[in-house]
Amino acid sequence: MPEKETFEKLAYITIKEKILSGKLRVGDHIAEASIASELNISRTPVRKALAQLEAEQLIETKANRGATVIESEMSAGHFVSLLEIVEMLVLQTISKLENKRIPFDAQIFEEKKEMLRKHLQKKHEDLYMEVLFDSLKSFVHHMQNSYADRFIQMLESDFDLKAQKEIKVLPIILAEETEKGMNSVLKNLQNESYEEAKKDVKELINKFIVQTFR
The missing domain is CATH 1.10.10.10 (Winged helix-like DNA-binding domain superfamily/Winged helix DNA-binding domain)
Structure with missing residues (x-):
């Protein structure tokens, strides 16, 4: 660049x-x-x-x-720019796991996946979103970077307070794709297939971006 x-x-x-x-x-x-x-x-x-x-x-x-x-709502363009920063942070986290040889415990994320599935089945959309953001925070926390932690916390607050209705429903619309993406990322991280895990992340974020503009 x-x-x-x-x-x-x-x-x-x-x-x-x-x-x-x-x-x-x-x-x-x-x-x-x-x-x-x-x-x-x-x-x-x-x-x-x-x-x-x-x-x-x-x-x-x-x-x-x-x-x-100024006071603003979370427009589609704003949301996409935030997704791009999330992608960057998650990819950096994966790189740190690889470079520092940090052990990755997938069990906690398997438990969060199960919670996501249950909340979705019961149509507890607010709880689904809480667990989804908590999963993201837990993963990015592997970076041990205070900026990254703060950004995810701010993103959750910003999404909750400012996101337009059509944006707020995107994680629910893409719940199945999100679960598949998480499954693939976790499997590749457990197998130490870091580049494949990065591809999974990019594909999932791209699905959110595409869906944003539909």
Whole structure:
């Protein structure tokens, strides 16, 4: 990835994390110069990151006022951008499991899968979502990265409070595909087939993205 795109992505993730964590609240001004100084980059990638966040309706930019955090719903574009960050975090977790030779205990996830199945059968959709996010948090926690842990927690809160109805039903619509994907990921991790596990993750996230725009 070209250096400029890397800086832009860094600025994008940094600002979004500040918004989702509440460090930047509705009405707060986002200073390009401050973000650029914090990340030790130029203001150009920060400006491009702000443009992307504005397209996701997280901020608005006005002449002579700059960028300001606004109240927003979770649009389809916003949801997809979050899915892409989730994919990145899960893939990094798998890489850490491989590189650090961290033992992977699949039993806890087998138990969570069973809980998901029961909640789905009983049409307890809220409980299903709780366990689904808990499974994601438990997996990403293998990274031992406080940013990753906070991001998943913020994603759950953001999804619950801001997701539009058509987005909130996606995990239920894709419940069968999610279970198949989890089964394959767990099996490949147990077999230490890390690249295959990464493929499984990418395929599952892509199914969510495709379904988002249907």
